[in-house]
Amino acid sequence: MSHPAVPALEARSITKIFPGVVANQEVSLQVHAGEILALLGENGAGKSTLMNVLFGLYHPTQGEIWVDGRPVTLKTPRDAIALGIGMVHQHFQLVPVMTVIDNIMLGDEPIRYGLLDRRHAEERIRALSHQYGLAVDPHSVIEDLPVGIRQRVEILKALYRNAKILILDEPTAVLTPQEIEGLFAVMETLKRQGKAMIFITHKLKEVLRIADRILVLRGGRVVGAADPQTATQSQLAALMVGREVILTVEKGAARPGAAVLEVTDLQAKNDLGEPALRGVSLQVRAGEIVGVAGVQGNGQTELVEVITGLRRASGGQVRIGGVDRTHASPGQITHAGHCSHVPEDRHAYGMVDSYTVADNLILNQYAQPPFARAATIQQAAIAEHAEKLVKKFDVRTPSIETPGGSLSGGNQQKMVVAREFSRPIQLLIAAQPTRGIDVGSIEFIHQQIVAKRDEGVAVLLVSAELDEILALSDRIAVIYQGRILDVVDRAAATREGLGLLMAGVKAEPT
């Protein structure tokens, strides 16, 4: 690969210190036009921080940023945008009730005769969509769009502002495999048209596939680089974590007991009022892991929400431990039903950003002893509990008094998992339990899930990662258009067979 002499974007010895944390220490990197640089690193390694520095959201404690061979000062993202830097955040920054056009032009509105020139904006958006293969209807409203399309809008928003350098922070974490394919196609196009990209992910397969160069961070420092042509997944994992990582899960045979979760002919509507579950029946027995596989949007989210009491069932029944809990409240299901729930969307349901790590670790047990006595909060018990969990689950945080929202994405997820995995339960519902988590911690969380199973807990696992489903499940239920199309034993399951089922094709019994 031949580079133009001058990098499009360059970080020179960036150091960023937060109170109590050195997030980046003398980090240098370069990215050239027409190149995809992948940034790897453990949770809390400092990837997002570095990107936020390059986008002008944080100010480096030390170090310089160079764009096109000139040193620059980025006071705010506005400065970064003016220099052609665009960023797609992990949590989208779109106004849900506004249209695609309005979102894209927000903050950079074309004005004609003192009025908004929507037509002009629309033309530009259409041209850009066409040029880069980013199909979007400019008139649709954001909240009606699936995640993958919203991400396209984010990318369009950056391109609309003439971005030459795109920063993508874990763009694939929330996408389905199909959407990831779409994103990669877009990235390839952008690359051909000379854009420089920095791409962050925890999925090593993706890195090997799309990146031109790989840079690895650990503990805020650059610890190495790798060439995607020659590197292997286990090499990358070892470089990231600093030790060998076992990428496969070791587990014995399941010894299932009585049914704990019994879902019968369950029906429910989605947020738009359309039927999302059309008669789901499913059983999970004590001591087994049942994986729910399916293309995102086939009712997985609604299924979990109905079981955990967050969404009303419009028909059918949910029994937990032999008790009818169809219309029970989330609190009843958690406590009386002895159920844990790792929610799919941790920011919406799983945590309160402004609460301390300690408070987040008791979020759904705040009224239970020993954390509360006589309706008063027991600070000491909460702190003790937090210290224990933070250590056991390796949540990297300066202290248990740190606001949960300032942890790195993966460490927030570990915090939620720690809370849900450390109380006596009979049923564990884990939706995307390892989303945004580094390979080392995935290994640990997978071990914990298997350990729960071996303790006799019934586990319902929902994951967009077929690999994860295959690695952990004892039985696999495939959901398609709000129905369970088939339940197959792990031993009998093949990737191809599941793929067909997920597409709604059911082989006739022969």
Place this chain on the structure above:
Amino acid sequence: MHIFSLRRAGQLLVVPILAVFSALLVGALLMWLFGDDPLAAYRGLWEGAFGSPRAWSTTVRKMTPLILTGLSVSIAFKAGLFNIGASGQFVVGTVCSVAVGVNFEGMPAHLLLALLAGVGGGVLWGLIPGLLKVFTGAHEVIVTIMLNYVASLFAAWTVYAGGTQGQTPGPLWDVNAGPISRTAEVLASARLPWIFGEPYRVHWGVLLAIGVALAMWWLIFKTTLGFATRTVGANSKAARYAGINVRWITVLTLMIAGGVAGLAGAIETLGLNHRFAPEFTGGVGFDGITVALLGQTNPLGVLLSAFLLGALDAGSARMQFDSGVAADIIQVIQALVLAFVAAPAIIRQLYRLRKPGDLSESTVFSSGWGR
């Protein structure tokens, strides 16, 4: 950990201090533009608020209802609700406490009953927007504003003196007042006793208000109910996930907010005015919004900000007398304080906006919202 919370306390104070400072500065500029002498005005203000025991007593007297209406608005904020209805709740509390206070001669625990009546009236006035919000989705801002009108018209009707053409007078009208619309004086047994009598006129209400503030702090930060309330305000989805009954917390919080504002009305009446007339409006209810925001919706912060606003109020008369600057400039300054301290906060509250990304250094100012 210790240092961390000290830092936090420091951060909490930054915005209010800057807001007050800027407001005083702009106020001075305005006076100067109109040819007045700001230094003389502020000297007068200081004298009127702190210059003598009399001045101090005025400050304390003005502060008392502000503490309570400030708390009313604050607790609602904690649950993510904007209570603009403290004014109406205050008025209803006043009327209810007067109704008990002028009747029931010789009743045991008369004072306590009159206070409770005030609280009860306020609770009712908070319950209505709470239920409407939970069951119909009506926004509490709209409903509480409307209820403010209902409250003041209702209150005026209760003391209506009757018309010359034989219109019926209101039920609380004092027959001895002739054509004047007002109630009789509250019976001695229902009055809050003086701590310092004439000419200081400081009554026990101030200690009651401070006590309520401390209790409120404990409730919000130390009890499970407070945890639930704060969680609802910070992230109502997470609250549902955590097993909290969001509807119940919403209704309960507005009831508490109403009750505290109602208590403010009761205390003002039973301690100070000893009667009700329509011109006793619920202005302190609106000032409660300024107090709450300046106090960062923290009950202890509310104590400080109520003291400050009470002092501004107390000093304004002396300021006008000494320097000739119209006392109205104080209202301008108070409005400026509100604008400076609240502009980002109110907007975030109303539109439920969240700051982008992590809790970065740029959000330090807003970290005081306890949300």
